[in-house]
Amino acid sequence: MNDTTLTPPKPRKAADKSARTRAREFALQALYQHMVGRNDAGDIDTFTRDLAGFHKADSVHYDALLHGCVEQADALDALIVPLLDRPLAEVSPIERGVLWIGAYEFQHCLDVPWRVVINECIELAKSFGGTDGHKYVNGVMHKLAAQLRPAEVAAAPAKAPGRKPAAKPGSEAGAAE
Numbered sequence: 001m002n003d004t005t006l007t008p009p010k011p012r013k014a015a016d017k018s019a020r021t022r023a024r025e026f027a028l029q030a031l032y033q034h035m036v037g038r039n040d041a042g043d044i045d046t047f048t049r050d051l052a053g054f055h056k057a058d059s060v061h062y063d064a065l066l067h068g069c070v071e072q073a074d075a076l077d078a079l080i081v082p083l084l085d086r087p088l089a090e091v092s093p094i095e096r097g098v099l100w101i102g103a104y105e106f107q108h109c110l111d112v113p114w115r116v117v118i119n120e121c122i123e124l125a126k127s128f129g130g131t132d133g134h135k136y137v138n139g140v141m142h143k144l145a146a147q148l149r150p151a152e153v154a155a156a157p158a159k160a161p162g163r164k165p166a167a168k169p170g171s172e173a174g175a176a177e
Helices: 019-037 041-049 059-071 073-083 093-108 114-128 133-148 150-155
Strands: none
Touching (some): 019 093, 059 073, 114 133
8 A cells, every 4th residue: 555645744852863962952051041040150060961861962062062152152242243133132042042052153163064053053942942033043043154154155055955946836847747
């Protein structure tokens, strides 16, 4: 029997997440504690390392993100603020933390391709942020990428390979073969 029905994609299981993705998630939670609770980064670090699942995270990447973002908060804000369409105070702490992580990775994690940085930030915003926060993060991250990784962005193809534009109604591209 040939089943031709399409099944919706399944949400990503926790077991499918990479160690770096987990590190970003824990770093975002830690940055939130830092921004909202005004807690010391060292205390947050100790607390976070005791959370369930931390052993599956890339602890080196987590350390770099948490401590790097906290230490460079003013510099990261200076990069982000000119790209915002609202005052920084109106950006949610989650979105701000995601933008800090993205800006930090653009500058210091050159082994991570710019599109991966953007995608990971969008996924963080979808998981932890408000309803449409990921759209806002996406727009700001693309501007940051062009600013902080201009050669890499310029060298990238405009469209992802293998993707076709959506077919217009009545066109042959949408017809069954």
